[in-house]
Amino acid sequence: MSLRPYLTAFGLQWKIGLRYRIAVVAGLVAQMWFGAVTLMAYASVYHAAPDVQAPLSLRQAMTYTWIQQSLFTLLPLGCLPAIGDAARTGAIVYDLLRPVDMWNWWLSASLARLLGNAVPRAVLLACVAGPLAILVGLGAWSLAGPASLISAALALLSITLGALLSATIVMWWNILTARTLSPLGSYAVGTPLAVLLSGMLLPLPLYPDWVRPFLLAQPFAGITDIPIRIYLGTFIPGGVATGLGLQIFWLTALTLLGRLWMRQTVNRLEVQGA
Amino acid sequence: MTQSPSHTLSGPGLYRRMAGASIVAQLRYPGTFVIQAIGNFVTTLLSFFGIWSLFHRFGSIAGWDIGTVAVLYGLVNVAFAVAETLGRGFEVFGGEYVRTGSFDRLLLRPRSTLLLLLGHELRLRPIGRFLQGLFVLVAGLWLAPHVQWSAVLVLPWAIAGGAAMFLGVLIGQAALCFITVEGLEVVNVLTYGGVEAGQYPLTMFGRWLRRFITFVLPLAAVCYYPTLFSLAHPDPLGMPTWIGALSPAAGFAFLGVMILAWNRAVAGYVSSGS
Numbered sequence: 001m002s003l004r005p006y007l008t009a010f011g012l013q014w015k016i017g018l019r020y021r022i023a024v025v026a027g028l029v030a031q032m033w034f035g036a037v038t039l040m041a042y043a044s045v046y047h048a049a050p051d052v053q054a055p056l057s058l059r060q061a062m063t064y065t066w067i068q069q070s071l072f073t074l075l076p077l078g079c080l081p082a083i084g085d086a087a088r089t090g091a092i093v094y095d096l097l098r099p100v101d102m103w104n105w106w107l108s109a110s111l112a113r114l115l116g117n118a119v120p121r122a123v124l125l126a127c128v129a130g131p132l133a134i135l136v137g138l139g140a141w142s143l144a145g146p147a148s149l150i151s152a153a154l155a156l157l158s159i160t161l162g163a164l165l166s167a168t169i170v171m172w173w174n175i176l177t178a179r180t181l182s183p184l185g186s187y188a189v190g191t192p193l194a195v196l197l198s199g200m201l202l203p204l205p206l207y208p209d210w211v212r213p214f215l216l217a218q219p220f221a222g223i224t225d226i227p228i229r230i231y232l233g234t235f236i237p238g239g240v241a242t243g244l245g246l247q248i249f250w251l252t253a254l255t256l257l258g259r260l261w262m263r264q265t266v267n268r269l270e271v272q273g274a
Numbered sequence: 275m276t277q278s279p280s281h282t283l284s285g286p287g288l289y290r291r292m293a294g295a296s297i298v299a300q301l302r303y304p305g306t307f308v309i310q311a312i313g314n315f316v317t318t319l320l321s322f323f324g325i326w327s328l329f330h331r332f333g334s335i336a337g338w339d340i341g342t343v344a345v346l347y348g349l350v351n352v353a354f355a356v357a358e359t360l361g362r363g364f365e366v367f368g369g370e371y372v373r374t375g376s377f378d379r380l381l382l383r384p385r386s387t388l389l390l391l392l393g394h395e396l397r398l399r400p401i402g403r404f405l406q407g408l409f410v411l412v413a414g415l416w417l418a419p420h421v422q423w424s425a426v427l428v429l430p431w432a433i434a435g436g437a438a439m440f441l442g443v444l445i446g447q448a449a450l451c452f453i454t455v456e457g458l459e460v461v462n463v464l465t466y467g468g469v470e471a472g473q474y475p476l477t478m479f480g481r482w483l484r485r486f487i488t489f490v491l492p493l494a495a496v497c498y499y500p501t502l503f504s505l506a507h508p509d510p511l512g513m514p515t516w517i518g519a520l521s522p523a524a525g526f527a528f529l530g531v532m533i534l535a536w537n538r539a540v541a542g543y544v545s546s547g548s
Contacts, residue, residue, distance in 0.1 A: 030463050040483065044336035048332070048337045191313070
């Protein structure tokens with residue numbers, strides 16, 4: 001089995017992501033706005049209740065928010081746009097004809113799309129929210145460094161797993177799109193789930209205590225929440241191993257079940273168009 | 275229906291007809307509509323769950339009770355949902371009219387371009403956000419202390435002002451497309467970002483942001499002050515409470531300015547060709 005076709009699929013989508021430079025700048029402005037609004041809100045909530053022992057300190061909540069904002073495009077918000085188009089026009093049959101493993105083919109394209117979008121944005125926002133914010137005297141609002149060198153290395157490993165997990169969830173949206181012949185459903189379902197369950201809306205550790213175990217155990221936590229917790233060195237029940245273990249578990253489970261679902265979908269796929 | 279050639283529709287009559295056609299078209303795919311509306315409802319409801327979780331953990335939102343915050347949250351979401359319903363044509367204006375050159379066709383019609391673009395689509399999907407906002411608003415009025423009877427008049431007035439303001443943003447965004455051709459996503463900072471900022475009390479923000487959402491975008495005038503007035507809540511920043519009964523007019527003033535800008539932009543329009 002040759003890896004080349006998958007690398008090509010990856011390379012193509014990666015380049016598409018890098019193509020839109022103005023979109024990157026526009027995204028940066030939007031992320032800074034949302035980051036600023038959220039940070040000010042957290043700061044005044046924390047300052048108004050100085051006696052409350054929260055699972056994240058204010059500084060950690062700010063760093064969490066910045067990282068979360070910078071990784072927004074890494075979230076599985078919906079299907080791969082190219083697959084949405086292909087499902088609508090019927091061009092999806094070409095993908096079926098290719099002598100490649102379709103899961104890996106779509107997965108490498110989905111992963112490249114996520115990374116091509118997220119990496120430039122994340123690097124840019126990290127520079128602005130980190131060193132630049134400190135330089136202009138906004139150090140108290142900036143992105144803090146990792147808890148230690150080891151947690152930085154583990155967080156890097158964890159975010160790699162997170163990206164793979166996100167691409168695997170995108171695969172589920174892709175299959176949904178192929179089934180329903182429209183990308184709209186995947187966005188309607190995917191965006192709210194991803195935004196809430198990844199911790200984008202509110203850091204997962206800050207939710208009421210009774211839902212926190214469930215929030216940690218669900219697959220979306222593995223995309224950004226677990227890597228950020230490892231980076232911050234905050235408490236995960238059972239330590240870093242639980243975090244990485246959950247990520248690997250979901251990656252395996254969603255891949256196996258997803259491949260099964262895909263086989264079933266492909267066998268009874270109805271194609272639109274002539 | 276046949277009509278004599280001499281018979282022409284009045285502006286409102288034409289709008290009714292266009293809106294009716296748009297509604298029929300959207301209900302042609304009832305499944306898609308229901309999924310999108312539910313997605314919209316769930317997304318926005320979950321975002322209130324985030325605020326509620328902060329309240330739950332810290333005992334207050336920076337000293338504000340949950341009822342007041344719920345009223346603010348409901349108000350801004352209902353207002354934005356109304357603007358989203360009406361203003362879809364402006365939202366997609368860059369991509370669908372300027373870039374393709376089909377704006378030329380609108381200019382040939384003997385009706386105001388604003389009216390024709392309002393008639394582009396009467397979007398039903400925001401009904402999810404609308405219902406959810408209304409639900410949170412009513413819950414907030416039930417929870418908040420000192421609700422005034424005048425709220426029955428002031429809150430609808432504030433919603434109208436808020437909807438006018440957001441519609442103004444959408445028109446301004448469309449006017450910018452004459453320069454940029456494609457839509458600028460940065461403007462989302464004023465729409466979605468405005469909703470995000472409007473749902474927190476003004477006192478939670480730093481001075482630059484307070485000034486921005488008071489004097490540049492009159493967000494405080496359509497959300498914060500009418501809420502204080504309706505709940506007889508003194509303003510910690512020292513503005514008299516009665517201001518809230520008048521301030522929603524600022525939303526209409528903002529809309530007026532944006533319409534002037536639109537007319538100027540249309541006067542200078544050069545087609546991008548077909």
